[in-house]
Amino acid sequence: MTSYLLERAWVDGAVRDDVLVEIEGGRFARVSPADRRNPTGDAATLRGLTIPGLANDHSHAFHRALRGRTQRERGTFWTWREQMYAVAEQLTPDSYFALARATYREMAASGYTSVSEFHYLHDPEPAMGDALRAAAAEAGIAITLLDTCYLSSGFGAPPEGVQLRWSDGTAERWAERVGDGPAAIHSVRAVPRDQLRVFRGRAPLHVHLSEQVAENEACLAAYGVTPTRLLHDEGLLGPGTTVVHATHLTDEDVDLLGSTGTNACITPTTERDLADGIGPARRLVAAGCRISIGSDSHAVIDPFEELRGLEMDERLATQVRGHWSAAELLAIGAGGQIAVGERADLVTIGTTGPRTAGTGADENTAVFAATAADVTHVVASGRVVATRDDHEEIGRELDEALSTLWGRAP
Amino acid sequence: MTSYLLERAWVDGAVRDDVLVEIEGGRFARVSPADRRNPTGDAATLRGLTIPGLANDHSHAFHRALRGRTQRERGTFWTWREQMYAVAEQLTPDSYFALARATYREMAASGYTSVSEFHYLHDPEPAMGDALRAAAAEAGIAITLLDTCYLSSGFGAPPEGVQLRWSDGTAERWAERVGDGPAAIHSVRAVPRDQLRVFRGRAPLHVHLSEQVAENEACLAAYGVTPTRLLHDEGLLGPGTTVVHATHLTDEDVDLLGSTGTNACITPTTERDLADGIGPARRLVAAGCRISIGSDSHAVIDPFEELRGLEMDERLATQVRGHWSAAELLAIGAGGQIAVGERADLVTIGTTGPRTAGTGADENTAVFAATAADVTHVVASGRVVATRDDHEEIGRELDEALSTLWGRAP
Numbered sequence: 001m002t003s004y005l006l007e008r009a010w011v012d013g014a015v016r017d018d019v020l021v022e023i024e025g026g027r028f029a030r031v032s033p034a035d036r037r038n039p040t041g042d043a044a045t046l047r048g049l050t051i052p053g054l055a056n057d058h059s060h061a062f063h064r065a066l067r068g069r070t071q072r073e074r075g076t077f078w079t080w081r082e083q084m085y086a087v088a089e090q091l092t093p094d095s096y097f098a099l100a101r102a103t104y105r106e107m108a109a110s111g112y113t114s115v116s117e118f119h120y121l122h123d124p125e126p127a128m129g130d131a132l133r134a135a136a137a138e139a140g141i142a143i144t145l146l147d148t149c150y151l152s153s154g155f156g157a158p159p160e161g162v163q164l165r166w167s168d169g170t171a172e173r174w175a176e177r178v179g180d181g182p183a184a185i186h187s188v189r190a191v192p193r194d195q196l197r198v199f200r201g202r203a204p205l206h207v208h209l210s211e212q213v214a215e216n217e218a219c220l221a222a223y224g225v226t227p228t229r230l231l232h233d234e235g236l237l238g239p240g241t242t243v244v245h246a247t248h249l250t251d252e253d254v255d256l257l258g259s260t261g262t263n264a265c266i267t268p269t270t271e272r273d274l275a276d277g278i279g280p281a282r283r284l285v286a287a288g289c290r291i292s293i294g295s296d297s298h299a300v301i302d303p304f305e306e307l308r309g310l311e312m313d314e315r316l317a318t319q320v321r322g323h324w325s326a327a328e329l330l331a332i333g334a335g336g337q338i339a340v341g342e343r344a345d346l347v348t349i350g351t352t353g354p355r356t357a358g359t360g361a362d363e364n365t366a367v368f369a370a371t372a373a374d375v376t377h378v379v380a381s382g383r384v385v386a387t388r389d390d391h392e393e394i395g396r397e398l399d400e401a402l403s404t405l406w407g408r409a410p
Numbered sequence: 411m412t413s414y415l416l417e418r419a420w421v422d423g424a425v426r427d428d429v430l431v432e433i434e435g436g437r438f439a440r441v442s443p444a445d446r447r448n449p450t451g452d453a454a455t456l457r458g459l460t461i462p463g464l465a466n467d468h469s470h471a472f473h474r475a476l477r478g479r480t481q482r483e484r485g486t487f488w489t490w491r492e493q494m495y496a497v498a499e500q501l502t503p504d505s506y507f508a509l510a511r512a513t514y515r516e517m518a519a520s521g522y523t524s525v526s527e528f529h530y531l532h533d534p535e536p537a538m539g540d541a542l543r544a545a546a547a548e549a550g551i552a553i554t555l556l557d558t559c560y561l562s563s564g565f566g567a568p569p570e571g572v573q574l575r576w577s578d579g580t581a582e583r584w585a586e587r588v589g590d591g592p593a594a595i596h597s598v599r600a601v602p603r604d605q606l607r608v609f610r611g612r613a614p615l616h617v618h619l620s621e622q623v624a625e626n627e628a629c630l631a632a633y634g635v636t637p638t639r640l641l642h643d644e645g646l647l648g649p650g651t652t653v654v655h656a657t658h659l660t661d662e663d664v665d666l667l668g669s670t671g672t673n674a675c676i677t678p679t680t681e682r683d684l685a686d687g688i689g690p691a692r693r694l695v696a697a698g699c700r701i702s703i704g705s706d707s708h709a710v711i712d713p714f715e716e717l718r719g720l721e722m723d724e725r726l727a728t729q730v731r732g733h734w735s736a737a738e739l740l741a742i743g744a745g746g747q748i749a750v751g752e753r754a755d756l757v758t759i760g761t762t763g764p765r766t767a768g769t770g771a772d773e774n775t776a777v778f779a780a781t782a783a784d785v786t787h788v789v790a791s792g793r794v795v796a797t798r799d800d801h802e803e804i805g806r807e808l809d810e811a812l813s814t815l816w817g818r819a820p
Contacts, residue, residue, distance in 0.1 A: 068769030068779040076732045106764040213729070275725035299778070301765070313726065315685035319623070322486045350805075354516040355711070355782070357805040358812025359478030368709070369478040372765070373783030395760075395767040402768025 002382055003043040004346065005034050006050040008361055011338050013327060015049070015362040023344040026381035031340055046348045046377055049361050053113025053345025053380060054303040055335030057265040058206070058244050058294025060118055061100040061132060062087055064398070065405050067299055077274065087405060088121055089162045095404055096121065097131035102397040103298060104139035109386035109394055110372035111303050113141050113345040113379075114335045116265075116294070118184050118206060118244070120148035123165035125177065140385030142343070146206050148184035149174040149199075151191050155222035171195035185236075188219055188227045196234040203240025206265070207231065210253070211245040211276050228253035237262045242292070247271060247279035254280060258287020268309025270296035278317040281310055282324070291332050302372035307333045311367075326363040348377040412792055413453040414756065415444050416460040418771055421748045423737060425459070425772045433754040436791035441750055456758045456787055459771050463523025463755025463790060464713040465745030467675040468616070468654050468704025470528055471510040471542060472497055474808070475815050477709055487684065497815060498531055499572045505814055506531070507541035512807040513708060514549035519796035519804055520782035521713050523551050523755040523789075524745045526675075526704070528594050528616060528654070530558035533575035535587065550795030552753070556616050558594035559584040559609075561601050565632035581605035595646075598629055598637040606644040613650025616675070617641065620663070621655040621686050638663035647672045652702065657681060657689035664690055668697020678719025680706035688727040691720055692734070701742050712782035717743045721777075736773040758787040 002023045009019040011031060020034035020043060034043075065087045070080040091099070107115060115136065121128050129145055136143035150166040151174075153159050159167045168174035171191060175198050184206040185191050185199055199205055210216055210227050219227045228249060231237055237260035246257065246264045257264060264284050271277065274297065285291055293306040300306075307329040314323045324332075336342040349370045351361040359369040378386040386394075412433045419429040421441060430444035430453060444453075475497045480490040501509070517525060525546065531538050539555055546553035560576040561584075563569050569577045578584035581601060585608050594616040595601050595609055609615055620626055620637050629637045638659060641647050647670035656667065656674045667674060674694050681687065684707065695701055703716040710716075717739040724733045734742075746752040759780045761771040769779040788796040796804075 065768070068766075068772075068774040071732075071736055071774050071778050076730075080731070109764055272722035272726055273731075275729050275731045277729050278726055312682035316682055316688055316723065316726065319685050319687050320486075321490070321683075321685045322481075326481055352802070352805040352809060354519055354801055354804045354808065356478075357808035358475070358816070360816075362478075364478040364481050368481050371781060371783060373781060391764055392762070394764045395762040398764065398767035399762060406768070406770075 001029070003041070004379075005043040005045045006346070007045065007047045008351070009050040009338055010052065010330060010363060010366070019338070021338060021344070021346070023382040026344055026383070028338065028340050028342055028344050031338055046346070048348050048351045048376060049365060050338070050346050050348045051330060051366055052334040052336050052338050053343070053347055053378070054111045054333045055292060056107055056112040056115040056295055056303070057242065057292035058118055058267055058296045059107075059115050060297065061103045061135070062091060062096065062121065063296070064103040064106070064298040064301075065099060065402055066297065069406070080274070085162050090405065091121060093124070093127035093131045095401070096128060097135050098397075098401040099405070100132050100135035101138050102394065102401045103301075104136050104141055105386065105390070105394045105397060106301050107295070108139050108141050108378055108380065109375060109390060110301050111347040111375045111378060112295070112301075113347070113385070114143070115141055116144045116146055116204075116206065116242075118146050118148055120150045120166045120186055122147075122168070140380050140383055142380065144182050144204065146182045146184040146204065147174075147178045148186050149191050150186040151195070152189065154189050155218050156192075171198035174198075187215065188230050189215060193223055193230065193234070196231075196236060200235045203238075204242065205236065205240060206242045206244060207236070209243035209246050210248045211274070213248050216248055226250055226253055228256050232256045232260065239263070239290075244294070244296075245271065245276060245279065246284060247276045249280055254283050254287050257284060258289050261288055261290070263290045263292060265292045265294050266310060267294045267296035268306050268313055269300035269302070272309070272313075273297060273299040278313045282314055293333055303333050304367060304370045304372065307367050326367040329367045330363050344379060344382040346377070346379040347375060350374050350376045411439070413451070414789075415453040415455045416756070417455065417457045418761070419460040419748055420462065420740060420773060420776070429748070431748060431754070431756070433792040436754055436793070438748065438750050438752055438754050441748055456756070458758050458761045458786060459775060460748070460756050460758045461740060461776055462744040462746050462748050463753070463757055463788070464521045464743045465702060466517055466522040466525040466705055466713070467652065467702035468528055468677055468706045469517075469525050470707065471513045471545070472501060472506065472531065473706070474513040474516070474708040474711075475509060475812055476707065479816070490684065495572050500815065501531060503534065503537035503541045505811070506538060507545050508811040509815070510542050510545035511548050512804065512811045513711075514546050514551055515796065515800070515804045515807060516711050517705070518549050518551050518788055518790065519785060519800060520711050521757040521785045521788060522705070522711075523757070523795070524553070525551055526554045526556055526614075526616065526652075528556050528558055530560045530576045530596055532557075532578070550790050550793055552790065554592050554614065556592045556594040556614070557584075557588045558596050559601050560596040561605070562599065564599050565628050566602075581608035584608075597625065598640050599625060603633055603640065603644070606640075606646060610645045613648075614652065615646065615650060616652045616654060617646070619653035619656050620658045621684070623658050626658055636660055636663055638666050642666045642670065649673070654704070654706075655681065655686060655689065656694060657686045659690055664693050664697050667694060668699050671698055671700070673700045673702060675702045675704050676720060677704045677706035678716050678723055679710035679712070680704075682719070682723075683707060683709040688723045692724055703743055713743050714777060714780045714782065717777050736777040739777045740773050754789060754792040756787070756789040757785060760784050760786045
């Protein structure tokens with residue numbers, strides 16, 4: 001049994017002072033008001049504002065290698081894609097384990113206590129998938145490994161180059177290999193329409209959706225419908241499905257996603273970096289979708305920047321403020337709650353640093369002032385997985401993993 | 411004479427290893443290659459990547475009080491404005507000194523070594539202006555105090571409420587008080603057209619320009635021209651003039667600003683926060699403008715986020731990557747260069763932390779990976795003004811200054 005005295009905490013949708021949490025078997029056994037002057041036994045005090053662990057709903061761990069690398073020569077989408085493939089091509093189970101562990105540790109230190117890994121580097125499988133699971137276990141964060149079906153490089157086009165290593169040949173063969181585990185369709189480009197029925201009824205099921213206008217145009221040319229309509233007609237939308245990006249949607253697409261209660265994962269920092277554009281996140285929620293966030297390409301790993309990005313980019317698109325409250329954004333980001341029976345994930349934000357001081361030490365501080373650098377203490381499943389003192393070591397681990405890929409920086 | 415051995419530094423438009431800088435009288439006296447194995451005398455080594463000090467070209471110091479406060483009840487533009495006035499109303503020279511010093515110290519720790527303060531809280535003057543100058547001096551950053559003329563609350567509307575305290579009555583009386591110092595026109599809303607001639611030939615001269623569509627519409631209704639055209643026709647554009655925001659411009663506006671070589675200060679994090687929209691920054695440069703950045707409302711104080719924001723928001727608007735190289739962005743942000751005769755301002759970025767490790771330790775690291783939290787050491791005019799060890803004290807100072815305004819946070 002571990003217990004913490006939380007100086008301030010986000011509990012039941014509000015900030016409360018002096019909350020005592022008791023943890024057993026990785027879950028909250030008791031959450032109660034604490035008497036600060038007479039603290040219970042050996043409870044360690046977490047100063048600052050403690051919020052539930054944040055969920056990273058879309059990750060390609062190996063993209064961390066591209067941060068700061070893909071902007072060269074002005075960094076078009078094509079220089080990005082070329083470098084992304086170059087990294088993918090040289091990864092082995094060992095080097096991917098090292099890179100993913102360091103990346104997941106960066107996530108943990110930023111406040112993410114779980115990750116949905118959209119995994120399509122299947123060669124050799126199962127060693128590559130096992131490397132990711134082991135990396136998450138060592139970093140101390142929960143992983144949902146979404147084994148991703150990737151069969152074609154475009155509508156009616158066979159896989160090429162390194163993509164060949166990612167293809168199972170057919171969706172049936174993919175399904176035989178994966179069994180009933182968490183699944184993903186890379187995109188409607190990457191799996192032919194006549195094989196999509198294989199994914200019917202699967203959950204969780206993730207799929208990249210309408211990130212670029214070009215995908216929509218090619219889908220319309222190939223099948224006469226939008227990617228969303230295609231997924232809908234194949235029976236693949238619903239509460240067990242997460243569509244990632246959902247940037248370029250028609251009104252009908254928004255209605256289909258909303259009326260089926262499909263989840264939409266928005267990745268603002270990646271959508272900025274890849275010039276995707278600003279999607280209709282608020283309209284999706286109004287239509288009936290649930291929303292989540294992801295650090296995706298890891299150009300940035302900062303859950304607070306993603307949450308703020310939802311609101312800020314909507315402001316840029318509409319020239320109106322106030323689409324979401326900080327409480328709504330926090331609920332979007334949180335993987336759970338600080339409540340009895342839930343996984344004991346706690347993220348403590350320092351409220352007395354240069355960025356956060358004087359901002360109220362409440363949900364607005366978390367969403368509109370804090371950054372990943374302000375996270376001081378992270379507990380996942382009851383275990384301390386990162387404190388500020390670990391930053392140096394995490395940096396060293398990232399440097400180590402990346403210098404084997406890029407050559408050592410001075 | 412002080413000297414530093416820079417492990418890596420941005421000198422002459424490129425990253426170089428082992429640079430020795432010698433500083434005398436607050437300026438660089440010598441910049442030369444250093445022999446790392448045989449360092450010169452008592453030069454202190456700055457590990458990581460050192461870049462020139464960054465220039466904050468637009469600040470309202472008192473807005474730091476609003477961070478995390480103005481998003482409540484979904485935070486419309488009007489709740490923001492109401493709170494901004496409530497803070498302005500209660501500031502005294504003493505409380506403004508304390509708030510500004512803490513805010514400027516946050517700036518210094520973030521890598522800004524100079525600030526253009528757009529100052530219109532003139533009551534009592536000169537005590538309020540003196541408070542800002544003293545605050546900057548104590549924080550160790552250079553200040554250009556732009557005494558701002560603010561005469562009317564809208565086109566043809568007299569000042570109201572707290573604005574009365576900011577008005578000199580007429581531009582002539584403003585000019586008598588200010589003499590020939592650095593100047594600003596709050597906006598074309600706030601100074602009637604027939605008084606704009608008073609500002610002709612002044613430099614530096616700053617002015618808020620076309621931040622919101624409503625300003626353009628009201629200007630067209632009042633004078634039949636856009637705000638840019640108005641400034642041009644009154645002879646106020648040119649290399650000594652900086653227009654701030656320049657968000658909603660016609661093609662003719664872009665041409666007028668470019669052909670006169672006017673500076674444009676873009677403030678991406680504020681433009682996100684205030685839902686201004688995305689301005690034509692790249693087109694302004696193509697037309698002939700120089701560009702600078704500012705933290706403006708201090709919703710965020712992070713020069714790297716502003717620089718990256720220039721590129722990222724342009725990507726969101728155009729769905730194309732690669733508008734600026736990292737080197738171009740760094741040149742936009744820098745207040746000078748690491749070169750003989752220049753002011754000795756140095757900003758050192760840690761390149762081995764979670765965000766920056768493995769990203770190349772070059773200009774791309776600075777612009778596309780680092781945050782204010784990665785700044786480890788800041789020198790302004792040859793003097794150390796912030797290191798990472800100061801963060802706690804800066805937070806305490808901010809908390810102190812803000813708790814007198816908002817009541818003490820727990």
